[in-house]
Amino acid sequence: MTTYRELLAKTRGEIDEIDARGARALDGAAWVDIREIDEWQEGHLPEAIHVPRGNLESRIETAVPDKATPVVLYCASGNRSVFGAKTLNELGYDHVYSLAGGFTDWKRNGLDIVMPRTLSPEKRTRYSRHLLIPEIGEEGQLKLLDSRILLIGAGGLGSPAALYLAAAGVGKLGIIDADIVDETNLQRQIAHSLDTLGTPKVDSAKRAINGLNPDVDVIGYRERLTSENIDRILDDGWDIIVDGADNFPTRYLVNDASVWRGIPVVHGSIYRFEGQVTVFKPHEGPCYRCLFPEPPPPELAPSCAEGGVLGVLPGIVGTLQTNEAIKLAAEIGEPLVGRLLLLDALATEFNEVRIERRPDCPVCGEHPSITEYIDYVEFCAR
Amino acid sequence: MTVVRVPPVLRAEAGGAREVEASGDTVRALLEDLSARVPALGTKVYAEGELQSFVNVYVDGEDVRTRDGLDTPVRDTSTVILLPAMAGGRGR
Numbered sequence: 183m184t185t186y187r188e189l190l191a192k193t194r195g196e197i198d199e200i201d202a203r204g205a206r207a208l209d210g211a212a213w214v215d216i217r218e219i220d221e222w223q224e225g226h227l228p229e230a231i232h233v234p235r236g237n238l239e240s241r242i243e244t245a246v247p248d249k250a251t252p253v254v255l256y257c258a259s260g261n262r263s264v265f266g267a268k269t270l271n272e273l274g275y276d277h278v279y280s281l282a283g284g285f286t287d288w289k290r291n292g293l294d295i296v297m298p299r300t301l302s303p304e305k306r307t308r309y310s311r312h313l314l315i316p317e318i319g320e321e322g323q324l325k326l327l328d329s330r331i332l333l334i335g336a337g338g339l340g341s342p343a344a345l346y347l348a349a350a351g352v353g354k355l356g357i358i359d360a361d362i363v364d365e366t367n368l369q370r371q372i373a374h375s376l377d378t379l380g381t382p383k384v385d386s387a388k389r390a391i392n393g394l395n396p397d398v399d400v401i402g403y404r405e406r407l408t409s410e411n412i413d414r415i416l417d418d419g420w421d422i423i424v425d426g427a428d429n430f431p432t433r434y435l436v437n438d439a440s441v442w443r444g445i446p447v448v449h450g451s452i453y454r455f456e457g458q459v460t461v462f463k464p465h466e467g468p469c470y471r472c473l474f475p476e477p478p479p480p481e482l483a484p485s486c487a488e489g490g491v492l493g494v495l496p497g498i499v500g501t502l503q504t505n506e507a508i509k510l511a512a513e514i515g516e517p518l519v520g521r522l523l524l525l526d527a528l529a530t531e532f533n534e535v536r537i538e539r540r541p542d543c544p545v546c547g548e549h550p551s552i553t554e555y556i557d558y559v560e561f562c563a564r
Numbered sequence: 565m566t567v568v569r570v571p572p573v574l575r576a577e578a579g580g581a582r583e584v585e586a587s588g589d590t591v592r593a594l595l596e597d598l599s600a601r602v603p604a605l606g607t608k609v610y611a612e613g614e615l616q617s618f619v620n621v622y623v624d625g626e627d628v629r630t631r632d633g634l635d636t637p638v639r640d641t642s643t644v645i646l647l648p649a650m651a652g653g654r655g656r
Contacts, residue, residue, distance in 0.1 A: 476618045
Protein backbone atom coordinates (compact mmCIF):
# COMPACT_ATOMS: atom_id res chain seq x y z
CA MET A 183 0.00 0.00 0.00
CA THR A 184 1.43 3.37 -1.02
CA THR A 185 0.82 6.41 1.19
CA TYR A 186 0.27 9.92 -0.11
CA ARG A 187 3.77 10.93 1.06
CA GLU A 188 5.35 8.06 -0.82
CA LEU A 189 3.35 8.71 -3.95
CA LEU A 190 4.25 12.41 -3.85
CA ALA A 191 7.94 11.66 -3.43
CA LYS A 192 7.87 9.06 -6.21
CA THR A 193 6.00 11.34 -8.59
CA ARG A 194 8.25 14.28 -7.77
CA GLY A 195 11.11 12.16 -8.99
CA GLU A 196 9.38 11.58 -12.31
CA ILE A 197 8.71 15.19 -13.24
CA ASP A 198 10.73 18.38 -13.59
CA GLU A 199 10.56 20.98 -10.87
CA ILE A 200 11.63 24.54 -11.45
CA ASP A 201 12.20 27.48 -9.14
CA ALA A 202 10.84 30.96 -9.70
CA ARG A 203 14.05 32.26 -11.21
CA GLY A 204 14.27 29.37 -13.66
CA ALA A 205 10.62 29.62 -14.56
CA ARG A 206 10.87 33.32 -15.28
CA ALA A 207 13.78 32.67 -17.62
CA LEU A 208 11.71 30.33 -19.78
CA ASP A 209 10.86 31.72 -23.18
CA GLY A 210 7.17 31.81 -24.15
CA ALA A 211 6.00 29.61 -21.32
CA ALA A 212 2.34 29.10 -20.46
CA TRP A 213 1.67 29.60 -16.75
CA VAL A 214 -1.17 27.45 -15.50
CA ASP A 215 -2.70 27.91 -12.06
CA ILE A 216 -4.33 24.63 -11.04
CA ARG A 217 -5.72 25.77 -7.70
CA GLU A 218 -9.41 26.04 -6.84
CA ILE A 219 -11.42 29.12 -7.81
CA ASP A 220 -11.41 30.64 -4.31
CA GLU A 221 -7.62 30.40 -4.15
CA TRP A 222 -7.30 31.98 -7.61
CA GLN A 223 -9.55 34.85 -6.54
CA GLU A 224 -7.17 35.76 -3.75
CA GLY A 225 -4.43 36.50 -6.25
CA HIS A 226 -2.41 34.72 -8.90
CA LEU A 227 0.75 35.05 -10.96
CA PRO A 228 0.74 37.58 -13.78
CA GLU A 229 0.01 36.00 -17.19
CA ALA A 230 -1.37 32.86 -15.54
CA ILE A 231 -4.44 31.10 -16.82
CA HIS A 232 -6.71 29.27 -14.43
CA VAL A 233 -7.40 25.59 -15.03
CA PRO A 234 -8.46 23.90 -11.79
CA ARG A 235 -6.79 20.56 -11.10
CA GLY A 236 -10.11 18.75 -11.44
CA ASN A 237 -10.50 20.00 -15.02
CA LEU A 238 -6.85 19.84 -16.02
CA GLU A 239 -7.07 16.85 -18.35
CA SER A 240 -10.24 18.02 -20.10
CA ARG A 241 -9.34 21.68 -20.53
CA ILE A 242 -5.59 21.91 -20.97
CA GLU A 243 -5.63 21.19 -24.70
CA THR A 244 -7.94 24.15 -25.26
CA ALA A 245 -5.93 26.38 -22.93
CA VAL A 246 -2.51 25.34 -24.29
CA PRO A 247 -3.07 23.81 -27.74
CA ASP A 248 0.59 23.53 -28.75
CA LYS A 249 2.24 20.70 -26.87
CA ALA A 250 5.70 22.10 -27.63
CA THR A 251 4.92 25.16 -25.48
CA PRO A 252 6.77 25.06 -22.14
CA VAL A 253 4.18 24.81 -19.35
CA VAL A 254 4.73 25.95 -15.77
CA LEU A 255 2.12 24.50 -13.42
CA TYR A 256 1.66 25.87 -9.97
CA CYS A 257 -0.56 25.35 -6.97
CA ALA A 258 -0.35 26.75 -3.45
CA SER A 259 2.76 24.95 -2.21
CA GLY A 260 4.02 22.88 -5.12
CA ASN A 261 2.47 19.49 -4.35
CA ARG A 262 -0.70 19.36 -6.44
CA SER A 263 1.32 20.72 -9.36
CA VAL A 264 3.61 17.68 -9.13
CA PHE A 265 0.70 15.39 -9.97
CA GLY A 266 -0.58 17.87 -12.56
CA ALA A 267 2.82 17.88 -14.25
CA LYS A 268 2.83 14.11 -14.45
CA THR A 269 -0.58 14.22 -16.12
CA LEU A 270 0.60 16.75 -18.71
CA ASN A 271 3.64 14.60 -19.42
CA GLU A 272 1.28 11.71 -20.09
CA LEU A 273 -0.79 13.96 -22.39
CA GLY A 274 2.33 14.53 -24.46
CA TYR A 275 3.43 18.03 -23.42
CA ASP A 276 7.15 18.24 -24.12
CA HIS A 277 8.33 20.65 -21.43
CA VAL A 278 6.29 20.60 -18.24
CA TYR A 279 7.50 22.07 -14.96
CA SER A 280 6.05 22.14 -11.49
CA LEU A 281 6.80 25.43 -9.74
CA ALA A 282 8.63 24.52 -6.53
CA GLY A 283 7.09 26.14 -3.48
CA GLY A 284 4.05 27.22 -5.52
CA PHE A 285 2.20 30.46 -5.11
CA THR A 286 3.07 30.71 -1.41
CA ASP A 287 6.84 30.89 -2.00
CA TRP A 288 6.38 33.16 -5.00
CA LYS A 289 4.43 35.63 -2.90
CA ARG A 290 6.78 35.29 0.09
CA ASN A 291 9.70 36.22 -2.16
CA GLY A 292 7.93 39.44 -3.06
CA LEU A 293 7.43 38.58 -6.71
CA ASP A 294 4.59 40.17 -8.69
CA ILE A 295 1.08 38.88 -8.29
CA VAL A 296 -2.20 40.19 -9.62
CA MET A 297 -5.58 40.31 -7.97
CA PRO A 298 -8.18 39.09 -10.46
CA ARG A 299 -11.44 40.90 -11.04
CA THR A 300 -14.09 38.37 -10.31
CA LEU A 301 -17.82 38.09 -10.04
CA SER A 302 -19.51 38.16 -6.67
CA PRO A 303 -21.23 34.92 -5.63
CA GLU A 304 -24.61 36.54 -6.39
CA LYS A 305 -23.55 37.49 -9.92
CA ARG A 306 -21.96 34.09 -10.38
CA THR A 307 -25.37 32.57 -9.72
CA ARG A 308 -27.36 35.04 -11.79
CA TYR A 309 -25.14 34.67 -14.85
CA SER A 310 -24.27 31.01 -14.36
CA ARG A 311 -25.69 30.01 -17.77
CA HIS A 312 -23.40 32.54 -19.42
CA LEU A 313 -20.42 31.42 -17.36
CA LEU A 314 -20.87 27.88 -18.63
CA ILE A 315 -20.39 28.97 -22.24
CA PRO A 316 -16.67 28.92 -23.04
CA GLU A 317 -17.00 31.88 -25.46
CA ILE A 318 -18.43 34.07 -22.69
CA GLY A 319 -17.30 32.73 -19.34
CA GLU A 320 -16.26 35.05 -16.54
CA GLU A 321 -14.20 37.28 -18.80
CA GLY A 322 -17.07 37.82 -21.22
CA GLN A 323 -19.55 38.40 -18.42
CA LEU A 324 -17.26 41.03 -16.91
CA LYS A 325 -17.13 42.74 -20.32
CA LEU A 326 -20.94 42.72 -20.46
CA LEU A 327 -21.11 44.16 -16.95
CA ASP A 328 -18.73 46.92 -18.02
CA SER A 329 -20.56 47.72 -21.27
CA ARG A 330 -22.58 50.83 -21.90
CA ILE A 331 -25.28 50.53 -24.53
CA LEU A 332 -27.53 53.28 -25.82
CA LEU A 333 -30.98 52.45 -27.17
CA ILE A 334 -32.57 54.80 -29.69
CA GLY A 335 -36.26 54.31 -28.92
CA ALA A 336 -38.02 52.29 -26.24
CA GLY A 337 -40.68 50.95 -28.58
CA GLY A 338 -41.07 47.80 -30.62
CA LEU A 339 -37.36 47.21 -31.23
CA GLY A 340 -36.12 48.88 -28.06
CA SER A 341 -38.37 46.83 -25.76
CA PRO A 342 -36.88 43.37 -26.35
CA ALA A 343 -33.41 44.91 -26.62
CA ALA A 344 -33.80 46.63 -23.25
CA LEU A 345 -35.09 43.51 -21.52
CA TYR A 346 -32.55 41.04 -22.93
CA LEU A 347 -29.62 43.43 -22.50
CA ALA A 348 -30.69 43.95 -18.90
CA ALA A 349 -31.03 40.22 -18.36
CA ALA A 350 -27.59 39.69 -19.90
CA GLY A 351 -26.11 42.02 -17.31
CA VAL A 352 -25.14 45.04 -19.42
CA GLY A 353 -23.83 47.57 -16.93
CA LYS A 354 -25.38 50.75 -18.22
CA LEU A 355 -28.34 51.22 -20.53
CA GLY A 356 -29.30 54.57 -22.01
CA ILE A 357 -32.77 55.01 -23.46
CA ILE A 358 -33.82 57.90 -25.65
CA ASP A 359 -37.55 58.28 -26.16
CA ALA A 360 -39.85 61.29 -25.88
CA ASP A 361 -43.15 59.40 -26.01
CA ILE A 362 -45.58 58.18 -23.42
CA VAL A 363 -47.03 54.67 -23.34
CA ASP A 364 -50.40 54.30 -25.05
CA GLU A 365 -52.70 51.35 -25.66
CA THR A 366 -51.65 50.83 -29.28
CA ASN A 367 -48.08 50.18 -28.08
CA LEU A 368 -48.96 47.10 -26.04
CA GLN A 369 -49.50 44.94 -29.15
CA ARG A 370 -45.69 44.71 -29.42
CA GLN A 371 -43.79 46.95 -26.98
CA ILE A 372 -43.29 44.39 -24.25
CA ALA A 373 -41.25 46.57 -21.92
CA HIS A 374 -44.45 48.48 -21.17
CA SER A 375 -47.65 47.34 -19.52
CA LEU A 376 -51.13 48.37 -18.49
CA ASP A 377 -49.61 49.62 -15.25
CA THR A 378 -47.51 52.18 -17.07
CA LEU A 379 -50.06 53.50 -19.58
CA GLY A 380 -49.79 57.26 -19.81
CA THR A 381 -46.29 57.39 -18.30
CA PRO A 382 -43.12 58.29 -20.20
CA LYS A 383 -41.68 55.30 -22.05
CA VAL A 384 -38.24 55.91 -20.57
CA ASP A 385 -39.69 55.59 -17.05
CA SER A 386 -41.81 52.60 -17.97
CA ALA A 387 -38.81 50.86 -19.57
CA LYS A 388 -36.61 51.64 -16.58
CA ARG A 389 -39.18 50.04 -14.30
CA ALA A 390 -39.27 46.88 -16.44
CA ILE A 391 -35.47 46.73 -16.67
CA ASN A 392 -34.88 47.15 -12.98
CA GLY A 393 -37.65 44.67 -12.20
CA LEU A 394 -35.61 42.15 -14.13
CA ASN A 395 -32.14 43.25 -13.05
CA PRO A 396 -31.71 46.01 -10.47
CA ASP A 397 -27.96 46.17 -11.08
CA VAL A 398 -28.40 47.83 -14.48
CA ASP A 399 -27.78 51.55 -14.37
CA VAL A 400 -30.54 53.04 -16.55
CA ILE A 401 -30.20 56.56 -17.91
CA GLY A 402 -33.42 57.84 -19.48
CA TYR A 403 -33.47 60.67 -21.99
CA ARG A 404 -37.06 61.80 -22.34
CA GLU A 405 -36.47 63.78 -25.48
CA ARG A 406 -36.45 63.37 -29.21
CA LEU A 407 -32.96 62.90 -30.59
CA THR A 408 -31.82 65.93 -32.62
CA SER A 409 -28.62 67.57 -33.84
CA GLU A 410 -28.93 69.86 -30.82
CA ASN A 411 -28.94 67.19 -28.11
CA ILE A 412 -27.06 64.25 -29.66
CA ASP A 413 -23.59 65.41 -28.63
CA ARG A 414 -24.67 65.98 -25.04
CA ILE A 415 -26.16 62.47 -24.91
CA LEU A 416 -23.19 60.77 -26.59
CA ASP A 417 -20.80 62.62 -24.27
CA ASP A 418 -22.22 60.47 -21.47
CA GLY A 419 -20.08 57.67 -22.93
CA TRP A 420 -21.58 54.79 -24.92
CA ASP A 421 -19.83 51.80 -26.43
CA ILE A 422 -22.63 50.59 -28.69
CA ILE A 423 -25.82 52.12 -30.11
CA VAL A 424 -28.88 49.97 -30.79
CA ASP A 425 -30.91 51.89 -33.35
CA GLY A 426 -34.64 51.28 -33.24
CA ALA A 427 -35.68 54.69 -34.54
CA ASP A 428 -38.92 55.13 -36.47
CA ASN A 429 -37.89 57.81 -38.90
CA PHE A 430 -35.22 58.59 -41.46
CA PRO A 431 -33.89 61.91 -40.11
CA THR A 432 -32.95 60.16 -36.85
CA ARG A 433 -31.34 57.25 -38.73
CA TYR A 434 -29.06 59.58 -40.71
CA LEU A 435 -28.32 61.72 -37.66
CA VAL A 436 -27.34 58.66 -35.60
CA ASN A 437 -25.21 57.40 -38.48
CA ASP A 438 -23.23 60.59 -38.92
CA ALA A 439 -22.57 61.04 -35.21
CA SER A 440 -21.59 57.38 -34.76
CA VAL A 441 -19.12 57.49 -37.67
CA TRP A 442 -17.50 60.64 -36.30
CA ARG A 443 -17.24 59.14 -32.82
CA GLY A 444 -16.42 55.58 -33.91
CA ILE A 445 -19.38 53.98 -32.10
CA PRO A 446 -20.82 50.84 -33.70
CA VAL A 447 -24.54 50.94 -34.48
CA VAL A 448 -26.72 47.86 -34.46
CA HIS A 449 -29.38 48.69 -36.99
CA GLY A 450 -32.88 47.23 -37.11
CA SER A 451 -35.87 48.30 -39.11
CA ILE A 452 -39.30 46.78 -39.66
CA TYR A 453 -42.39 47.15 -41.76
CA ARG A 454 -45.45 44.91 -41.72
CA PHE A 455 -43.91 41.39 -41.94
CA GLU A 456 -40.37 42.32 -42.93
CA GLY A 457 -37.26 43.35 -41.16
CA GLN A 458 -33.67 44.38 -41.83
CA VAL A 459 -30.75 43.97 -39.43
CA THR A 460 -27.09 44.90 -39.79
CA VAL A 461 -24.15 46.31 -37.85
CA PHE A 462 -22.50 49.54 -38.94
CA LYS A 463 -19.00 49.47 -37.51
CA PRO A 464 -17.33 52.77 -38.35
CA HIS A 465 -14.34 52.49 -40.70
CA GLU A 466 -14.35 48.67 -40.55
CA GLY A 467 -17.53 48.19 -42.52
CA PRO A 468 -20.08 50.27 -44.40
CA CYS A 469 -22.20 52.92 -42.72
CA TYR A 470 -25.90 53.63 -43.19
CA ARG A 471 -25.12 56.14 -45.91
CA CYS A 472 -23.06 53.50 -47.77
CA LEU A 473 -26.14 51.27 -47.71
CA PHE A 474 -28.74 53.93 -48.40
CA PRO A 475 -27.16 57.17 -49.62
CA GLU A 476 -30.62 58.69 -49.85
CA PRO A 477 -33.90 58.05 -48.06
CA PRO A 478 -36.88 57.09 -50.19
CA PRO A 479 -39.41 59.78 -51.02
CA PRO A 480 -41.96 60.26 -48.22
CA GLU A 481 -44.70 58.31 -50.05
CA LEU A 482 -42.45 55.24 -50.02
CA ALA A 483 -41.50 55.65 -46.39
CA PRO A 484 -44.59 54.89 -44.35
CA SER A 485 -44.14 54.45 -40.62
CA CYS A 486 -45.48 51.49 -38.69
CA ALA A 487 -48.26 53.82 -37.52
CA GLU A 488 -49.28 54.25 -41.15
CA GLY A 489 -48.53 50.84 -42.57
CA GLY A 490 -48.84 48.56 -39.58
CA VAL A 491 -46.52 45.89 -38.26
CA LEU A 492 -46.93 42.34 -37.03
CA GLY A 493 -46.50 42.56 -33.26
CA VAL A 494 -43.93 39.82 -32.94
CA LEU A 495 -41.78 41.17 -35.78
CA PRO A 496 -40.02 43.83 -33.67
CA GLY A 497 -39.55 41.06 -31.10
CA ILE A 498 -37.64 38.99 -33.66
CA VAL A 499 -35.68 41.90 -35.12
CA GLY A 500 -35.03 43.50 -31.72
CA THR A 501 -33.65 40.25 -30.32
CA LEU A 502 -31.45 39.80 -33.40
CA GLN A 503 -30.13 43.30 -32.73
CA THR A 504 -29.57 42.37 -29.10
CA ASN A 505 -27.61 39.31 -30.15
CA GLU A 506 -25.33 41.53 -32.23
CA ALA A 507 -24.96 44.04 -29.39
CA ILE A 508 -24.02 41.30 -26.92
CA LYS A 509 -21.45 39.88 -29.35
CA LEU A 510 -19.92 43.31 -29.82
CA ALA A 511 -19.85 43.93 -26.06
CA ALA A 512 -18.34 40.54 -25.25
CA GLU A 513 -16.08 40.70 -28.33
CA ILE A 514 -17.10 37.29 -29.63
CA GLY A 515 -18.44 35.78 -32.83
CA GLU A 516 -18.96 37.29 -36.25
CA PRO A 517 -21.04 40.45 -36.10
CA LEU A 518 -23.27 41.39 -39.03
CA VAL A 519 -20.72 43.87 -40.37
CA GLY A 520 -21.00 44.32 -44.15
CA ARG A 521 -23.98 41.98 -44.24
CA LEU A 522 -27.62 43.00 -44.30
CA LEU A 523 -29.97 40.37 -42.96
CA LEU A 524 -33.43 40.48 -44.52
CA LEU A 525 -36.24 38.75 -42.69
CA ASP A 526 -39.63 37.86 -44.13
CA ALA A 527 -41.81 36.70 -41.25
CA LEU A 528 -44.69 35.71 -43.50
CA ALA A 529 -42.58 33.26 -45.49
CA THR A 530 -40.29 32.61 -42.52
CA GLU A 531 -37.35 33.32 -44.75
CA PHE A 532 -33.98 34.88 -44.01
CA ASN A 533 -31.85 36.33 -46.77
CA GLU A 534 -28.50 38.02 -46.55
CA VAL A 535 -27.04 40.54 -48.96
CA ARG A 536 -23.55 41.93 -48.96
CA ILE A 537 -23.02 45.62 -48.34
CA GLU A 538 -19.77 47.40 -48.93
CA ARG A 539 -18.20 50.65 -47.97
CA ARG A 540 -18.56 53.28 -50.65
CA PRO A 541 -15.29 55.11 -51.32
CA ASP A 542 -17.45 58.11 -52.24
CA CYS A 543 -19.55 57.95 -49.07
CA PRO A 544 -20.08 61.55 -47.93
CA VAL A 545 -19.47 60.62 -44.28
CA CYS A 546 -17.15 57.60 -44.03
CA GLY A 547 -15.62 57.72 -47.53
CA GLU A 548 -12.16 58.78 -48.65
CA HIS A 549 -13.08 62.43 -49.07
CA PRO A 550 -16.02 63.15 -46.79
CA SER A 551 -18.20 66.09 -47.80
CA ILE A 552 -20.36 65.98 -44.67
CA THR A 553 -18.31 66.72 -41.58
CA GLU A 554 -20.89 68.38 -39.36
CA TYR A 555 -24.57 67.94 -38.66
CA ILE A 556 -26.92 68.88 -41.49
CA ASP A 557 -30.64 69.63 -41.51
CA TYR A 558 -31.77 66.01 -41.42
CA VAL A 559 -35.48 66.75 -41.65
CA GLU A 560 -34.92 68.76 -44.80
CA PHE A 561 -32.53 66.11 -46.20
CA CYS A 562 -35.21 63.43 -45.79
CA ALA A 563 -38.07 65.54 -47.13
CA ARG A 564 -36.51 66.14 -50.52
CA MET B 565 -37.55 34.40 -66.35
CA THR B 566 -35.92 35.81 -63.25
CA VAL B 567 -37.64 36.18 -59.90
CA VAL B 568 -37.73 39.76 -58.65
CA ARG B 569 -38.60 40.28 -54.98
CA VAL B 570 -40.80 43.26 -54.35
CA PRO B 571 -40.26 45.18 -51.11
CA PRO B 572 -43.36 45.67 -48.94
CA VAL B 573 -43.53 49.41 -49.56
CA LEU B 574 -43.78 48.79 -53.32
CA ARG B 575 -46.26 45.91 -53.30
CA ALA B 576 -49.22 48.17 -54.00
CA GLU B 577 -47.50 49.04 -57.29
CA ALA B 578 -47.23 45.32 -58.08
CA GLY B 579 -50.86 44.53 -57.33
CA GLY B 580 -49.88 43.17 -53.93
CA ALA B 581 -47.42 40.61 -55.32
CA ARG B 582 -44.41 39.66 -53.19
CA GLU B 583 -42.51 38.50 -56.25
CA VAL B 584 -42.82 39.21 -59.94
CA GLU B 585 -41.03 37.71 -62.91
CA ALA B 586 -39.15 39.55 -65.61
CA SER B 587 -36.56 38.64 -68.18
CA GLY B 588 -33.33 40.19 -69.30
CA ASP B 589 -29.67 39.21 -69.30
CA THR B 590 -28.55 42.40 -67.58
CA VAL B 591 -30.05 44.48 -64.81
CA ARG B 592 -30.91 47.16 -67.37
CA ALA B 593 -32.72 44.72 -69.65
CA LEU B 594 -34.48 43.18 -66.68
CA LEU B 595 -35.71 46.56 -65.39
CA GLU B 596 -36.82 47.58 -68.90
CA ASP B 597 -38.83 44.37 -69.11
CA LEU B 598 -40.18 44.88 -65.59
CA SER B 599 -41.26 48.41 -66.51
CA ALA B 600 -43.16 47.04 -69.51
CA ARG B 601 -44.86 44.29 -67.51
CA VAL B 602 -45.58 46.17 -64.30
CA PRO B 603 -45.26 49.86 -65.20
CA ALA B 604 -46.27 51.21 -61.80
CA LEU B 605 -43.51 49.23 -60.10
CA GLY B 606 -40.95 49.73 -62.86
CA THR B 607 -41.14 53.50 -62.81
CA LYS B 608 -40.65 53.60 -59.04
CA VAL B 609 -37.29 51.89 -59.25
CA TYR B 610 -36.10 52.74 -62.76
CA ALA B 611 -36.73 55.95 -64.64
CA GLU B 612 -35.18 57.55 -67.71
CA GLY B 613 -32.62 54.81 -68.04
CA GLU B 614 -31.37 55.22 -64.46
CA LEU B 615 -31.82 53.29 -61.27
CA GLN B 616 -33.60 55.43 -58.67
CA SER B 617 -31.00 56.50 -56.15
CA PHE B 618 -32.96 55.37 -53.08
CA VAL B 619 -33.40 51.79 -54.27
CA ASN B 620 -30.72 49.13 -53.98
CA VAL B 621 -30.76 46.22 -56.40
CA TYR B 622 -29.13 42.96 -55.38
CA VAL B 623 -28.44 40.15 -57.81
CA ASP B 624 -27.76 36.93 -55.91
CA GLY B 625 -26.95 38.85 -52.77
CA GLU B 626 -24.59 41.39 -54.36
CA ASP B 627 -25.35 45.09 -54.72
CA VAL B 628 -25.20 45.84 -58.45
CA ARG B 629 -23.63 49.22 -57.69
CA THR B 630 -20.57 47.39 -56.42
CA ARG B 631 -20.47 45.30 -59.59
CA ASP B 632 -21.25 46.55 -63.09
CA GLY B 633 -24.30 48.64 -62.25
CA LEU B 634 -27.03 48.31 -64.85
CA ASP B 635 -24.72 46.12 -66.95
CA THR B 636 -24.46 43.51 -64.19
CA PRO B 637 -25.38 40.16 -65.73
CA VAL B 638 -28.55 38.40 -64.62
CA ARG B 639 -29.38 34.73 -65.14
CA ASP B 640 -32.76 33.01 -65.22
CA THR B 641 -31.83 31.32 -61.96
CA SER B 642 -30.81 34.58 -60.29
CA THR B 643 -32.79 36.12 -57.49
CA VAL B 644 -33.11 39.86 -57.74
CA ILE B 645 -34.02 41.88 -54.65
CA LEU B 646 -35.28 45.46 -54.89
CA LEU B 647 -34.63 47.21 -51.61
CA PRO B 648 -35.42 50.75 -50.52
CA ALA B 649 -34.61 51.78 -46.95
CA MET B 650 -37.20 51.11 -44.27
CA ALA B 651 -37.46 53.52 -41.39
CA GLY B 652 -39.85 51.67 -39.17
CA GLY B 653 -38.90 50.92 -35.66
CA ARG B 654 -40.50 52.36 -32.65
CA GLY B 655 -43.86 53.23 -34.22
CA ARG B 656 -46.11 55.59 -32.36
